[in-house]
Amino acid sequence: MSYSYLSHLECPQCGEHYSAEVVRQLCTCGSPLLVRYDLERLKTEWVKEELSNRNPDLWRYHELLPVVEKEHVVTLGEGMTPLLALPRLGEDYGISTLLMKDESLVPSGSFKARGAAVGVSKAKELGVTGLAMPTNGNAGAAWALYSARAGIEATIVMPQDAPKITRSEVALAGAKLYLVNGLISDAGAIVAREVADKGLYDASTLKEPYRIEGKKTMGLEIAEQLGWEMPDVILYPTGGGVGLIGIYKALQELQELGWVQGPLPRLVAVQADGCAPIVKAWEEKAERSQFWPDSVTAAFGINVPKALGDFLVLKAVYETDGVAIAVSDAEMSTEQEKIARLEGSFICPEGAAAFAAARKLAQSGWIQPEDRVVVLNTGAGIKYPDSVQTDPPLLEIGEFI
Amino acid sequence: MSYSYLSHLECPQCGEHYSAEVVRQLCTCGSPLLVRYDLERLKTEWVKEELSNRNPDLWRYHELLPVVEKEHVVTLGEGMTPLLALPRLGEDYGISTLLMKDESLVPSGSFKARGAAVGVSKAKELGVTGLAMPTNGNAGAAWALYSARAGIEATIVMPQDAPKITRSEVALAGAKLYLVNGLISDAGAIVAREVADKGLYDASTLKEPYRIEGKKTMGLEIAEQLGWEMPDVILYPTGGGVGLIGIYKALQELQELGWVQGPLPRLVAVQADGCAPIVKAWEEKAERSQFWPDSVTAAFGINVPKALGDFLVLKAVYETDGVAIAVSDAEMSTEQEKIARLEGSFICPEGAAAFAAARKLAQSGWIQPEDRVVVLNTGAGIKYPDSVQTDPPLLEIGEFI
Numbered sequence A, B: 001m002s003y004s005y006l007s008h009l010e011c012p013q014c015g016e017h018y019s020a021e022v023v024r025q026l027c028t029c030g031s032p033l034l035v036r037y038d039l040e041r042l043k044t045e046w047v048k049e050e051l052s053n054r055n056p057d058l059w060r061y062h063e064l065l066p067v068v069e070k071e072h073v074v075t076l077g078e079g080m081t082p083l084l085a086l087p088r089l090g091e092d093y094g095i096s097t098l099l100m101k102d103e104s105l106v107p108s109g110s111f112k113a114r115g116a117a118v119g120v121s122k123a124k125e126l127g128v129t130g131l132a133m134p135t136n137g138n139a140g141a142a143w144a145l146y147s148a149r150a151g152i153e154a155t156i157v158m159p160q161d162a163p164k165i166t167r168s169e170v171a172l173a174g175a176k177l178y179l180v181n182g183l184i185s186d187a188g189a190i191v192a193r194e195v196a197d198k199g200l201y202d203a204s205t206l207k208e209p210y211r212i213e214g215k216k217t218m219g220l221e222i223a224e225q226l227g228w229e230m231p232d233v234i235l236y237p238t239g240g241g242v243g244l245i246g247i248y249k250a251l252q253e254l255q256e257l258g259w260v261q262g263p264l265p266r267l268v269a270v271q272a273d274g275c276a277p278i279v280k281a282w283e284e285k286a287e288r289s290q291f292w293p294d295s296v297t298a299a300f301g302i303n304v305p306k307a308l309g310d311f312l313v314l315k316a317v318y319e320t321d322g323v324a325i326a327v328s329d330a331e332m333s334t335e336q337e338k339i340a341r342l343e344g345s346f347i348c349p350e351g352a353a354a355f356a357a358a359r360k361l362a363q364s365g366w367i368q369p370e371d372r373v374v375v376l377n378t379g380a381g382i383k384y385p386d387s388v389q390t391d392p393p394l395l396e397i398g399e400f401i
Helices: A039-045 A048-053 A058-064 A087-093 A112-125 A138-150 A164-172 A184-198 A211-225 A242-257 A277-283 A310-319 A329-343 A349-364 B039-045 B048-053 B058-064 B087-093 B112-125 B138-150 B164-172 B184-198 B211-225 B242-257 B277-283 B310-319 B329-343 B349-364
Strands: A006-010 A034-037 A083-085 A097-102 A130-134 A153-159 A176-180 A233-237 A266-272 A323-327 A372-377 B006-010 B034-037 B083-085 B097-102 B130-134 B153-159 B176-180 B233-237 B266-272 B323-327 B372-377
Touching (some): A058 A112, A058 A211, A097 A211, A130 A184, A153 A184, A242 A266, B087 B349, B130 B184, B153 B164, B211 B242, B242 B266, B266 B349, B277 B323, B310 B323, B323 B349
Parallel strands (some): A266 A323
């Protein structure tokens, strides 16, 4: 029994293999790298029944994670988030089994914590002492916090318009924080220069292979929480798309292990209609997306005009007979309120986008009433105070309602 | 086997018993009521080993909770929050085992979700259709959200200065929201009138018996997570004090069941020096506290000038050889930053108060280096954006660091 069954890194584009024992960013061909495990050996040495006695966090799947030595794990207790039944909202959509995977219940209030936990842990194991990344806010917050716990110095660059609270998280964690009067792609250019100048570890989305492994655990948890039966549809708000790539990878690994059977769920990539490069590519049956100019949406986390892993997202959608679909900011806002009123959950705008897409796909018949549907809420609504406007009556002492 | 081993309600002041099958607020003597279970029967019918196969939420302890029928449970997946080792902070304090029970990982980002989950579930079971409560913000947010999920109409009154984000949560959930230009005690007067006028269920702190039961699960979880061994010290930021009362009650019930042995942990009630009625009462060896005039602290959740359950908090502290201690807002702020930098966690000011108290008690020798110390962080720092000031450099496109 090993703590991890990590084998090597593989390029999904040119097929090249690399050692996972040293720092490696992209493939020499420019593609992101994927982590491979010795699943054949794992199959003979591990049974899923062992899981029930493990802690309810993502490290319960340590055999399928890249950290080789347990003492390198940097954890804040992330993972095993609720898979909640939403019966009243489901009725409203006309879906009998509507489930929310609620990623608001993780450190920093965003699913970015999963990628950061595994990414930072592996960086620590590889001896990294300084890293840098561009972010739309939440990923930077998570990486800054986990880096602090790991004793790694982080440099974070985010758009000026990123959620304000994420600035506080980065600064409080003691990371170096810079704003840019532009988009995440502009922040990326600044980080690239800083990485080259200072010899830092580049923690940009998919420029290191391990963040996907953290996100992958969402797929592992969904399968375990459904008793190792797969749902019919999974909807995911897609910016960089790492979560969707990760969920797809997780389910494939579980298939190889023989832990799940039958067809994979249809994967749905949800975008905002103000930034929908993946949707456009999917409509054109293209393999890659094109840069989306002048992108704009209130769902800041999915304002990503061109994702490095776009071809992996599109592949996951094509191969599972999924779809890519865009929704408007107004639809998100309506859906956010609907979910709070019917189900008592204050979700983030990106999560609301995925729910709005579920509603549309149920209306169009693409989602059938008997489908088992899982929607990812990627973060807590409380990180987005401006998404709700209130104007309650003010009483003076001695006044009554 | 019953889902719940609920027996009856009991007055801790005059000893009177009441049925738990109908709505009951306070005892006729004015005291809060406590929920009692048939622990003798439970002892013979349930073993703690059964827990390992249950979901990681607070309903895993349903035998020790007051909801009789499983279908009345209103859940958003709350509970089984991490008990995190903080080795670097512990070293800074000179404590070898410093643990944080991290209540930021619950719905609405505050431990108030526990009380709301159990309180609202029981209200639903009792047939309640409308409730009202005063709040310093977080409890109101949690009760509004769970009430929405339960289909109960909630009326929430909070001070104008309560954290802004909690207004959004209440409003989005569709509850009736009112602000008062005063303190939680002023909000309480407005709620009392509304309850009397409209015949609503009074969900004010300790005016219904079930919120304690939700909070109690923090104590159950700490015991389970430590392998049914008790820690030496538990520190808790104390406003209304329901959590401390609940933890004390939980550990007593576990003692009666024979699941834990030996002395109870020393319980520490932590307050802000701008609002320290419990600390003053403890210093005077009094049974009850007195109203604290002109109370003020940035840790808004513990700005409670007079708690209805003060005598229960003081009893828990006295009987476990604990202490009550106040810290300054400056100490909280310093500690909040320290924890983020050393351990990567962005905690709330109330949680920071409890950590600041741990530091002081370790310095004074009241906490010994070998003590196993658990500190409650009662909520997510992201709910308090104003607790951190940042002024990062702004780069234009084309500029570099």
